[in-house]
Amino acid sequence: MYNHNHISLCVDVIKFTIYIIWYIIVTIEFIYSTINVSSHQLIS
Secondary structure, three states, rough: OOOHHHHEEEEEHHHHHHHHHHHHHHHHHHHHHHHHHHHHHHHH
């Protein structure tokens, strides 16, 4: 039982970490594309 709980806790932590990383990547991509659009508008 203890082992099972430990494993499921690890899985939760891994899922949470992956979610955080995905969120950060999406945020960075969004910011990057926003900056790109801004710089293109400045150039033209």
